[in-house]
Amino acid sequence: xxxxxRFAELQDEITAWRRxxxxxxxxxxxxxxxxxxxxxKLQEFGCDEIVTGIGRTGVVGVIKGxxxxxxxxxxxxxxxDALPIHEATGLDYxxxxxxxxxxxxxxxxxAMLLGAAKFLSETRNFDGTVVVIFQPAEEGGGGxxxxxxxxxxxxxxxxxxxxxxxxxxxxxxxxxxxSGAFFAATDTFDITFEGRGGHAAKPQETVxxxxxAAQAVLALQTIAARNADPVQxxxxxxxxxxxxxxxxNVIPQRVQIKGTVRTMSKEMRDLAxxxxxxxxxxxxxxxxxxxxxxxxxxxPVMANHDAQTEFAADVAKKVSGSCDEAPLxxxxxxxxxxxxxxxxxxxxxxxxxxxxxHHPEYNFNDEAxxxxxxxxxxxxxxxxxxxx
Ligand SMILES: [Zn+2]
Ligand SMILES: [Zn+2]
Numbered sequence: 001x002x003x004x005x006r007f008a009e010l011q012d013e014i015t016a017w018r019r020x021x022x023x024x025x026x027x028x029x030x031x032x033x034x035x036x037x038x039x040x041k042l043q044e045f046g047c048d049e050i051v052t053g054i055g056r057t058g059v060v061g062v063i064k065g066x067x068x069x070x071x072x073x074x075x076x077x078x079x080x081d082a083l084p085i086h087e088a089t090g091l092d093y094x095x096x097x098x099x100x101x102x103x104x105x106x107x108x109x110x111a112m113l114l115g116a117a118k119f120l121s122e123t124r125n126f127d128g129t130v131v132v133i134f135q136p137a138e139e140g141g142g143g144x145x146x147x148x149x150x151x152x153x154x155x156x157x158x159x160x161x162x163x164x165x166x167x168x169x170x171x172x173x174x175x176x177x178x179s180g181a182f183f184a185a186t187d188t189f190d191i192t193f194e195g196r197g198g199h200a201a202k203p204q205e206t207v208x209x210x211x212x213a214a215q216a217v218l219a220l221q222t223i224a225a226r227n228a229d230p231v232q233x234x235x236x237x238x239x240x241x242x243x244x245x246x247x248x249n250v251i252p253q254r255v256q257i258k259g260t261v262r263t264m265s266k267e268m269r270d271l272a273x274x275x276x277x278x279x280x281x282x283x284x285x286x287x288x289x290x291x292x293x294x295x296x297x298x299x300p301v302m303a304n305h306d307a308q309t310e311f312a313a314d315v316a317k318k319v320s321g322s323c324d325e326a327p328l329x330x331x332x333x334x335x336x337x338x339x340x341x342x343x344x345x346x347x348x349x350x351x352x353x354x355x356x357x358h359h360p361e362y363n364f365n366d367e368a369x370x371x372x373x374x375x376x377x378x379x380x381x382x383x384x385x386x387x388x
Contacts, residue, residue, distance in 0.1 A: 003173075003319060004377055006122075007370040010115055014373065015366040017041070018111035019093040022364070025082030025100040025107070028141040029056045034080045034110065038134045041114050045121040047132075055147030059134040061117055062156065065126035065384060072128035072384045075153075075161040076376055077338060078113035079106045079138035088360035104357045105166040108364030108372070110134060112164070115369065116376035128384030131156045135334070142299070144334040153341050160308055161344035162379055163335040164372060166364055168357060170350030173371030175316035176326035177347045179309040183302035184233070184262040185269050186332030187295065191216070191280050195289035197245065197253035206251045210243060212287045213255035216280050217241065220259075223275045228268060235262040235330055236272060262330045264301055273297075302336035305343040312345040312375075315382060319374045323347075347375065 007014075017037075026034055035057045042050045042061040049062035087094045087101040095101045102108075117132045133152070137143030152158070170176060193216070195207030217238050228234045240258040245251075261276075263269045273295045280291035316323035326348050335346050349372050355361040 003370040004119070004374045006119055007115060007373040010118065010373070011366070011369050014111050014115040014369050017114055018107050018364065018366060021107040021110055022102045023093045023096055025095050025097055025102045027082055027084055027100055028137040028139065029143060031057045031080045031136040035059050035134065035136070038080070038110065038114065042117060042132070045118045047117065047121055054150050054152055055135060055143050057136040058143060058147045060152065060156065061132040063117065063120050063124070063130045063132065065128050066124045066386060067127045068129050070127040070384055073131060073157045073159050074128065074380060074383055075131045075133050075156070075158040075338070075342070076113060076116065076379070077133040077135060077144070077161060077163045077335060078109040079135050079143070079334070080110045081106055081136050081139055081141070081143065083139055083358060085358065085360050089363050091363060101360065102364065103359060103362045104139065105351065105362070105364035106138065108166055108366070108368065109164065112369055112372040113376060115373040119373065119377050120380055125386060126381050126384040127386045130380050131158055138334045142334055142337070145337040148337050148341050158342055160383070161338045161342045162308070162312065163338070163344070163346040164375065165333070165346070165348055166351040166368060167348040168351045168354040168362065170348065172350050172352040172365055172367045173320055174322065174324070174350040175320055175347055175375070176324040177304065177309055177313050177316065177345065178326045178328070179304050179306050181264045181301050181303045182326065182329060182346060183333040183336065184264055184330045185301045186298040187261040187269065187272070188298060189259055189261065189276055189296070190294045191257050192292045193255045193284055193289055194292070195253065195287070198251050200249045200251050203251065207288045208251050209255040209289055210252060212284055212289050213241065213257055216283045216291070217257065219279045219283060220276065223272055227271060227275055232268050233264040233328060233330065234268045234272060235260070264328060269297070299332040299334055300336045300340060302333045302339060302346060304339065304345045308343050308345040311383065312347050312379065315378045316347060316375055319378060320371050349375070
């Protein structure tokens with residue numbers, strides 16, 4: 001069963017929604033216009049229940065099948081937020097807002113899930129209930145977590161959840177997925193080294209924080225190189241180094257360094273946190289200073305569940321002929337929180353030969369719409385088949 005014909009018919013309409021969202025990007029939880037548009041469309045499609053304000057600006061729609069006797073309830077999730085990037089595509093529907101852009105394709109994700117919701121509301125060819133989930137703040141705000149914290153899973157009795165992301169560099173409409181850990185945990189650290197500032201010509205009277213922090217930057221690289229099992233994935237990147245004085249002739253009192261840690265397991269995450277603290281405290285003590293280390297745990301590892309991954313891959317094969325094994329991704333994904341609460345799977349759909357996500361020239365490829373929508377619809381129809 002290839003792409004559903006109905007989505008070829010609906011492609012122009014779904015494309016128009018996508019471009020409208022693209023032109024009006026909203027960041028983090030500020031998805032007011034987008035959320036209102038989503039709720040309005042769901043209303044128009046005849047969804048059985050529409051609730052706004054879940055996870056602040058998230059929207060939930062409920063579609064019951066011809067029968068719901070099976071008692072099954074599946075959640076389908078799309079993200080709605082844009083990024084603080086100034087668009088450089090030159091498209092006629094480019095962002096109208098400076099420094100805001102749909103550079104991760106969440107405009108496409110929202111439009112495709114709306115397309116699936118329209119189809120499922122028309123046909124209702126399943127035995128069970130579909131909950132369509134539109135979340136804000138995927139890009140760093142934890143909107144998915146906030147929707148879960150608002151009791152979404154329990155309120156609608158969601159038993160399984162599915163998610164999808166477009167993927168530049170993959171053939172348009174082709175799919176890739178993997179079981180288990182898939183996207184990395186994304187943590188940050190913020191360290192302030194304190195010494196004794198003074199005249200740069202009299203280092204003997206100071207405790208030089210610049211030298212201290214520079215040693216720490218190098219030593220932090222040994223977490224990946226010397227502490228971690230080489231077959232495990234871990235990234236420790238220092239991304240900011242700031243001295244409290246900018247003068248040529250002053251040894252600064254303080255140096256602040258910041259960075260990110262990406263890991264694929266709890267063991268590596270714990271290792272990073274422990275070793276960052278040990279290294280920074282040890283080095284600062286060696287030089288007679290102090291280190292104040294803050295380690296912030298961000299999104300957890302996003303791990304697909306085995307049975308749902310196998311099912312999702314089968315559906316993808318039916319829609320587009322094949323489904324590849326996806327590589328590990330060291331980026332983060334807020335859908336991790338939903339997969340911690342319920343079994344489910346997250347799949348990649350090809351975006352063709354486009355600029356990478358988070359690039360100012362990126363654009364979602366509307367040619368992926370029929371495959372993406374078909375995958376959503378088939379997930380529902382095959383997971384909750386009608387009796388005949
Ligand atoms: Zn992104
Ligand atoms: Zn994204």
